[in-house]
Amino acid sequence: MSSIYKTPLSNFIGGEGISYIIMTKYELAIIGGSFAGLSCAGAAAARGLKTVVFDKKKRPGSYTQSTGIFVKEIADQIDLPSHLTNKIHGVRLYSPNLEYVDLISPGYYFLATDTCRVLEWFSKEAENKGTKLVYNENINNIETRESDIYFPDQDISSKYLVAADGARSRTAKELNLGVNKSFLLGAEFEVSGIKGIESDFLHVFLDSKLAPGYIGWIVPGVSHFQIGIAVKYPKKPKVKELIEKVSGIFDTSGMKITGSRGGFIPCGGVVKPYYKDNVCLVGDAGGMVSPLTAGGIHPAIEIGRLLGIAVSDYIQDGGINPGLYIKKHLPSFTIKNQLRNIFDILSPPDFLYNFLIGNSLFKKSAQLIFFHHRGLLTKKAWEEILRKK
Numbered sequence: 001m002s003s004i005y006k007t008p009l010s011n012f013i014g015g016e017g018i019s020y021i022i023m024t025k026y027e028l029a030i031i032g033g034s035f036a037g038l039s040c041a042g043a044a045a046a047r048g049l050k051t052v053v054f055d056k057k058k059r060p061g062s063y064t065q066s067t068g069i070f071v072k073e074i075a076d077q078i079d080l081p082s083h084l085t086n087k088i089h090g091v092r093l094y095s096p097n098l099e100y101v102d103l104i105s106p107g108y109y110f111l112a113t114d115t116c117r118v119l120e121w122f123s124k125e126a127e128n129k130g131t132k133l134v135y136n137e138n139i140n141n142i143e144t145r146e147s148d149i150y151f152p153d154q155d156i157s158s159k160y161l162v163a164a165d166g167a168r169s170r171t172a173k174e175l176n177l178g179v180n181k182s183f184l185l186g187a188e189f190e191v192s193g194i195k196g197i198e199s200d201f202l203h204v205f206l207d208s209k210l211a212p213g214y215i216g217w218i219v220p221g222v223s224h225f226q227i228g229i230a231v232k233y234p235k236k237p238k239v240k241e242l243i244e245k246v247s248g249i250f251d252t253s254g255m256k257i258t259g260s261r262g263g264f265i266p267c268g269g270v271v272k273p274y275y276k277d278n279v280c281l282v283g284d285a286g287g288m289v290s291p292l293t294a295g296g297i298h299p300a301i302e303i304g305r306l307l308g309i310a311v312s313d314y315i316q317d318g319g320i321n322p323g324l325y326i327k328k329h330l331p332s333f334t335i336k337n338q339l340r341n342i343f344d345i346l347s348p349p350d351f352l353y354n355f356l357i358g359n360s361l362f363k364k365s366a367q368l369i370f371f372h373h374r375g376l377l378t379k380k381a382w383e384e385i386l387r388k389k
């Protein structure tokens with residue numbers, strides 16, 4: 001039986017002419033059934049925790065706001081079905097005047113994904129481990145009852161709550177936890193019929209007018225290309241202007257827009273506080289996104305899973321508070337935060353990018369940012385930057 005349903009969530013019992021509603025009790029309730037929530041749910045349910053996930057979407061894969069690129073570090077930790085992914089080995093980095101350099105790190109790759117179907121796959125994995133999935137359920141009301149979390153509209157209680165409800169988490173606000181304050185705003189079109197694009201590269205465009213504070217991109221996806229821009233909010237991404245610009249180097253005459261997606265990306269680092277008592281934020285809700293690359297799928301999945309383990313240890317075995325447990329695993333983003341601040345304040349002008357694109361130090365610095373997602377200070381990263389060629 002499919003678990004994708006909407007109410008009734010309560011069990012009704014009663015004798016003649018009388019009925020009682022028995023509140024449904026869970027050990028872990030998760031708001032948000034995307035990368036962070038589903039990873040957390042799967043890990044907890046696999047350990048025997050009675051776990052429920054609520055999401056306001058109609059179905060797990062009915063919508064995504066994300067481009068959906070998996071960096072190798074997280075692709076290595078899960079066994080995504082290969083037909084849902086497209087392997088990409090390099091980054092082609094374009095200056096505003098459309099000159100480019102190719103960046104490659106031997107053995108490294110990115111996975112472009114059919115993101116909606118990947119989310120469906122994640123939901124099945126969580127469900128197979130015993131998670132109850134409730135879609136089409138927008139959580140508006142949360143109360144604390146004795147030591148439990150209570151959802152009055154669903155008549156459900158839970159010992160622990162994980163909020164994985166995205167960049168503009170309502171739960172964080174409602175429960176007086178930290179909220180994201182600094183954002184990039186990203187938008188992209190799915191397109192077909194665009195020709196002349198080298199498909200083993202992520203095409204990344206630097207342009208301080210079109211993409212102030214971040215970049216534009218073309219991603220060779222699983223069944224279409226994705227072309228998009230992210231900018232420092234409150235500026236607005238103008239994807240059609242990027243399409244116009246790249247029509248100078250690619251054949252866009254037969255191009256058709258087949259879909260669109262977009263949303264906010266936190267870029268201010270982990271929020272404070274991200275946990276209290278029996279509640280913890282995870283993924284975008286907790287600001288767990290690289291401030292520089294805007295990659296949030298890796299931390300959402302990795303920290304989500306660790307949090308699921310920690311909640312199960314806490315409830316079943318008297319382990320330490322899950323929020324405290326994940327602290328040592330949270331990326332500090334110190335250098336990336338500083339680089340983001342420099343980037344925001346100095347906002348490099350186009351002529352500087354045009355000048356730097358052929359410079360070998362610039363190329364190596366870009367290489368570090370794109371290929372070393374965990375640790376700009378690692379030995380491997382510096383071996384790569386100091387290598388002569």
Ligand SMILES: Cc1cc2nc3c(=O)[nH]c(=O)nc-3n(C[C@H](O)[C@H](O)[C@H](O)COP(=O)(O)OP(=O)(O)OC[C@H]3O[C@@H](n4cnc5c(N)ncnc54)[C@H](O)[C@@H]3O)c2cc1C
Nearest residue numbers: 032034035036056066067068069139166186283284296297
């Ligand atoms: C345009 C764009 C492109 C991106 N591209 C990439 C990329 O290529 N690679 C990468 O690593 N990262 C990328 N990111 C970032 C990445 O998508 C996020 O970091 C990641 O999706 C975070 O996962 P999450 O589970 O924390 O939150 P989300 O994926 O945002 O999911 C939150 C979930 O909570 C649900 N929800 C929200 N409120 C409620 C409520 N009240 N009740 C019930 N359900 C609720 C939503 O429906 C949603 O399913 C991109 C982001 C954007 C906006």
